[in-house]
Amino acid sequence: MSDVSTVPVYKDSQMPVERRVADLVSRMTLKEKIGQMVQCTGAEFGDEKAYEDALREGMVGSRIGCDSQWAGNEGSRGISVEELNLHQRIAVEESRLGIPVINGRDIIHGHRTVMPVPLAQAASFDPEEVRRSARLAASEASAEGIHWTFAPMMDICRNPKWGRVIEGFGEDPYLAEEMAVAMVKGFQGDDMSAPDSIVACAKHFAGYGYCEGGRDYDASEITSGTFHNVVLRPFKAAVMRGGVGTVMTSFQSNGGIPSSASGFLLRRMLRETWGFRGFVVSDWGAVGEIEFHGACQDAKDAVRAAVNAGVNMEMIRSLYPRYIEALINERRISEETIDELVSGILRIKFMCGLFEHPYTEADPSRIRSAETLAASRRQAAHCMVLAKNNGILPFSDSLKGKRVALIGPMVHERGPLGGSWNLGSPGHEFRTIGEAFAEEAEKRGVSAAITDSALWDEQLRFANRCDVVVLCVGEHSNSTGETHASARYRLPVGQDELVDAVRRTGRPFVVVCVSGRPFPIPGARDHADALLYAWHCGTETANALMDVLFGEQEPSGRLPITVPEHEGQIPIYYGRKMPGKVNDWENRNANLYDDGWPYYNGEDFLPMYPFGFGLGYTTFDVSGICVDKTEIPAWDTVTVRSRLINTGSRRGTAVVQCYLTDVRASVSRPMKELVGFRKVTLDPGCESIVEFELNEEAMGFYDADGNRLLESGEFRVGVGLDSTVRPSVPFFVR
Numbered sequence: 174m175s176d177v178s179t180v181p182v183y184k185d186s187q188m189p190v191e192r193r194v195a196d197l198v199s200r201m202t203l204k205e206k207i208g209q210m211v212q213c214t215g216a217e218f219g220d221e222k223a224y225e226d227a228l229r230e231g232m233v234g235s236r237i238g239c240d241s242q243w244a245g246n247e248g249s250r251g252i253s254v255e256e257l258n259l260h261q262r263i264a265v266e267e268s269r270l271g272i273p274v275i276n277g278r279d280i281i282h283g284h285r286t287v288m289p290v291p292l293a294q295a296a297s298f299d300p301e302e303v304r305r306s307a308r309l310a311a312s313e314a315s316a317e318g319i320h321w322t323f324a325p326m327m328d329i330c331r332n333p334k335w336g337r338v339i340e341g342f343g344e345d346p347y348l349a350e351e352m353a354v355a356m357v358k359g360f361q362g363d364d365m366s367a368p369d370s371i372v373a374c375a376k377h378f379a380g381y382g383y384c385e386g387g388r389d390y391d392a393s394e395i396t397s398g399t400f401h402n403v404v405l406r407p408f409k410a411a412v413m414r415g416g417v418g419t420v421m422t423s424f425q426s427n428g429g430i431p432s433s434a435s436g437f438l439l440r441r442m443l444r445e446t447w448g449f450r451g452f453v454v455s456d457w458g459a460v461g462e463i464e465f466h467g468a469c470q471d472a473k474d475a476v477r478a479a480v481n482a483g484v485n486m487e488m489i490r491s492l493y494p495r496y497i498e499a500l501i502n503e504r505r506i507s508e509e510t511i512d513e514l515v516s517g518i519l520r521i522k523f524m525c526g527l528f529e530h531p532y533t534e535a536d537p538s539r540i541r542s543a544e545t546l547a548a549s550r551r552q553a554a555h556c557m558v559l560a561k562n563n564g565i566l567p568f569s570d571s572l573k574g575k576r577v578a579l580i581g582p583m584v585h586e587r588g589p590l591g592g593s594w595n596l597g598s599p600g601h602e603f604r605t606i607g608e609a610f611a612e613e614a615e616k617r618g619v620s621a622a623i624t625d626s627a628l629w630d631e632q633l634r635f636a637n638r639c640d641v642v643v644l645c646v647g648e649h650s651n652s653t654g655e656t657h658a659s660a661r662y663r664l665p666v667g668q669d670e671l672v673d674a675v676r677r678t679g680r681p682f683v684v685v686c687v688s689g690r691p692f693p694i695p696g697a698r699d700h701a702d703a704l705l706y707a708w709h710c711g712t713e714t715a716n717a718l719m720d721v722l723f724g725e726q727e728p729s730g731r732l733p734i735t736v737p738e739h740e741g742q743i744p745i746y747y748g749r750k751m752p753g754k755v756n757d758w759e760n761r762n763a764n765l766y767d768d769g770w771p772y773y774n775g776e777d778f779l780p781m782y783p784f785g786f787g788l789g790y791t792t793f794d795v796s797g798i799c800v801d802k803t804e805i806p807a808w809d810t811v812t813v814r815s816r817l818i819n820t821g822s823r824r825g826t827a828v829v830q831c832y833l834t835d836v837r838a839s840v841s842r843p844m845k846e847l848v849g850f851r852k853v854t855l856d857p858g859c860e861s862i863v864e865f866e867l868n869e870e871a872m873g874f875y876d877a878d879g880n881r882l883l884e885s886g887e888f889r890v891g892v893g894l895d896s897t898v899r900p901s902v903p904f905f906v907r
């Protein structure tokens with residue numbers, strides 16, 4: 174035990190965190206407290222010297238981006254560990270209390286090794302692989318002086334026209350819960366203070382994915398039932414199961430209340446209901462934007478609203494240092510509230526070991542290591558979704574000596590493969606699909622025909638002279654991510670025509686969609702021999718694609734979001750509630766297909782591909798679904814059992830999915846809900862018993878006031894390989 178008389182309690186690592194927090198807050202001036210609530214890029218102070226002066230005065234709680242560029246999609250200059258250490262030394266050794274700065278950055282899907290975009294990672298239906306991927310990202314980022322990431326993003330989205338759909342985990346709350354917890358645990362590890370851990374951030378809290386029309390930043394109008402039973406679920410899981418250290422507020426308003434001013438979100442749900450003890454950071458300038466929403470009188474009033482709602486730290490705009498003292502003097506906020514908010518920030522700084530390890534020892538061995546690159550390549554293949562295959566894939570030795578044309582707009586792209594939140598890896602570090610294909614084809618005695626011409630007539634000329642065509646369509650990463658939304662949900666202009674032109678060559682062809690989200694490609698669905706959604710899978714996209722095309726890896730991804738037949742169907746998702754007039758034979762224009770999709774006046778609303786769908790290189794059968802009890806008391810559990818058989822001729826992986834229907838409740842419940850999934854790999858002819866244990870978590874739901882209910886009555890359960898499962902095995906909760 175250190176000599177307490179010489180070392181202040183807050184500097185004594187042997188002391189309990191809460192005592193250190195209380196001791197430090199008691200020593201701070203109001204100015205120093207407000208300083209901790211400031212997050213900046215450093216550029217706001219004009220120049221580096223002014224920034225260093227601010228550090229000396231304890232006026233900076235956190236630095237964002239850490240490469241002195243605006244945080245966003247273009248990080249042109251890399252991080253300088255020396256510079257970060259130099260600034261940290263000023264904060265720790267030259268300020269009055271020596272409180273370290275926490276360095277934050279968007280490590281959304283990888284850092285120097287770019288992993289698949291989160292929507293693709295959700296397609297893996299493999300939380301353990303997602304956790305490992307986040308762990309590797311944390312190791313790379315912490316090696317370069319980053320302490321905190323603004324991830325995972327867990328905004329449920331059912332409108333893929335919203336460009337940020339790629340940053341989240343898709344349409345389903347259960348899948349999003351599992352992925353959010355996995356990613357938080359990956360970033361924070363078992364010990365948030367470990368040198369290769371970084372603090373995670375659950376964002377954007379909450380409802381951003383419901384921005385109307387998929388128009389980024391637009392208002393959302395989410396009912397309280399949907400808020401509690403869909404939108405909030407991954408955040409609750411991230412806090413209560415993942416132990417996430419921070420939360421970020423969302424830009425949009427819901428029901429007219431901007432999230433950064435929402436006491437319902439930040440106090441009642443986050444802190445009072447879920448027991449959150451970390452800190453809340455606003456999104457970029459979102460405190461000041463409370464005024465833009467017209468939900469307060471002016472910028473000063475915006476600060477009042479955000480502080481009283483519980484926003485601990487303001488990202489950019491520096492309105493907190495401008496107005497908090499005056500607001501205290503006007504008794505519109507209290508210093509007790511400031512103490513509470515500053516305590517949340519300091520608590521995380523203590524828990525992540527910043528006071529003990531404020532400086533970074535650069536460790537290049539953790540950057541783009543062979544292990545990390547291999548993991549990225551493996552994960553990419555496990556995210557890819559095979560939507561159609563008449564047997565042409567995987568390419569076999571029969572292709573030897575044949576000519577294969579590789580054409581399309583994504584053949585020679587590099588940076589776009591990295592997705593829209595790649596800040597750490599410049600485009601030249603990416604291998605193109607063309608380069609990877611040329612090498613793989615040569616290795617396998619296949620004659621690759623790849624033209625450098627961007628002109629599609631020339632590319633089609635190549636296609637006409639070949640035996641097989643691989644057509645790589647898709648979108649630039651800049652068409653996804655923040656500030657991106659579209660009124661259409663199709664491949665970029667002209668590409669559907671290109672698919673049709675390849676069809677007209679009469680050659681067997683494979684369509685590969687290299688994009689942040691899975692577009693409907695009717696020409697591929699109707700005429701191609703195979704359709705593979707390869708996503709923006711980061712650094713190893715091209716290599717992983719070769720592994721999949723030539724069978725080194727099986728594409729084992731399943732759709733985390735419904736693919737509509739056309740954008741007119743959006744919003745379209747499997748977990749919908751029963752519409753009115755179901756099977757009302759008098760009203761012949763409104764009826765439901767068996768699996769719940771409506772049929773109106775000859776225009777059907779069947780999606781192109783349903784949530785959870787995906788093929789592999791073998792086939793599976795699920796049968797023998799049964800429950801161990803047909804009647805249970807509310808506190809009990811039901812075990813759902815099914816038999817999975819690999820009915821194909823190759824070893825392969827299935828994603829077995831369990832769906833539940835609450836047949837009768839006090840409110841209309843979704844027609845079915847995912848309540849469990851398991852990724853299972855079997856040799857041909859082998860079988861496995863797959864079990865799901867269902868408890869209150871699965872059968873219960875929230876009422877409009879957020880009260881948890883488990884009502885008695887009939888439930889039906891189904892197990893299958895995608896969301897077209899019809900839950901039909903009954904059991905009763907008494």
Ligand code: GLC
Binds near residue numbers: 244245279323376456
């Ligand atoms: C952006 C994004 C948010 C990101 C933050 C910092 O505006 O909305 O997701 O973490 O700014 O870059």
